[in-house]
Amino acid sequence: MAQHRFHKMHGLGNDFVIFDAREHDLSLTAEQVRALADRHLGIGCDQLIVMRAPSATGTADMAMQIFNHDGSEVSACGNATRCVVALAGHDVLIETGAGLLRGTLGDGAVTIDMGLPGLEWDTLPLAYPMDTAHLPVGWEDLTDPAAVSMGNPHVIFFVADGAAVDLERLGPLIEHDPLFPERVNVNVAQIADDGIHLRVWERGAGLTLACGTGACATAVAAIRRKLVTGPVQVHLPGGTLTIDWQPGGPVSMTGPTTHVFTGEIDI
Numbered sequence: 001m002a003q004h005r006f007h008k009m010h011g012l013g014n015d016f017v018i019f020d021a022r023e024h025d026l027s028l029t030a031e032q033v034r035a036l037a038d039r040h041l042g043i044g045c046d047q048l049i050v051m052r053a054p055s056a057t058g059t060a061d062m063a064m065q066i067f068n069h070d071g072s073e074v075s076a077c078g079n080a081t082r083c084v085v086a087l088a089g090h091d092v093l094i095e096t097g098a099g100l101l102r103g104t105l106g107d108g109a110v111t112i113d114m115g116l117p118g119l120e121w122d123t124l125p126l127a128y129p130m131d132t133a134h135l136p137v138g139w140e141d142l143t144d145p146a147a148v149s150m151g152n153p154h155v156i157f158f159v160a161d162g163a164a165v166d167l168e169r170l171g172p173l174i175e176h177d178p179l180f181p182e183r184v185n186v187n188v189a190q191i192a193d194d195g196i197h198l199r200v201w202e203r204g205a206g207l208t209l210a211c212g213t214g215a216c217a218t219a220v221a222a223i224r225r226k227l228v229t230g231p232v233q234v235h236l237p238g239g240t241l242t243i244d245w246q247p248g249g250p251v252s253m254t255g256p257t258t259h260v261f262t263g264e265i266d267i
């Protein structure tokens with residue numbers, strides 16, 4: 001056991017425990033991640049992040065490891081990426097499982113170049129070939145979704161009344177459907193005059209107050225369907241993100257970060 005310092009942060013209420021292991025090693029098992037993320041027995045978070053030294057050969061300033069509340073390791077977490085940039089205190093190039101992401105520190109907000117969205121069925125991945133703009137599948141009233149990868153898989157449903165969807169029941173059903181071999185993040189979006197209203201059931205974390213990659217994936221899907229044009233305001237239960245995307249280019253995400261406290265814990 002050794003004592004490790006951590007930062008408790010959030011992006012629009014999507015909350016994180018962040019360890020800075022750039023100077024020393026810290027390896028965590030899935031069981032240790034679950035214990036730390038537990039909201040009763042541990043510190044509590046949607047995702048746990050470990051900042052690491054970059055790989056020797058690359059051009060990155062740092063690397064970032066991402067674990068969900070359930071202990072699963074994943075490649076992308078937009079809100080946490082903003083928090084890591086805020087912690088760094090300057091613009092950074094971050095090595096993630098989703099590739100190199102450039103973070104830019106603004107006045108009260110952080111912008112991340114999230115790279116190109118994945119629009120092919122096998123990059124998401126889906127279990128078999130499909131048109132990712134209109135998947136010929138449905139779960140009760142949720143039909144005709146789109147699918148987009150932001151380095152992590154998202155399925156996006158456009159509905160007339162997002163608040164009326166029983167996402168707590170349908171989310172896990174869809175998350176674990178065999179159509180998604182690596183499971184999936186489930187997005188329910190409502191187009192409105194002021195942008196897109198979005199609720200997300202996150203793979204490995206459940207309902208969250210915000211999901212950065214979900215906001216990006218939903219904006220891409222909506223722009224592909226010509227429901228909106230970029231830049232678009234995406235309103236989540238925890239607040240609003242500004243997403244910009246032009247077909248063929250990278251996705252840009254801008255939003256706030258909050259540092260809640262630092263602590264020490266024996267691991």
Ligand SMILES: N[C@H](CCC[C@H](N)C(=O)O)C(=O)O
Nearest residue numbers: 077078079152203211212213
């Ligand atoms: N909250 C994160 C998404 C985490 C995605 C994770 N649930 C997955 O399994 O891909 C975000 O802001 O992008």
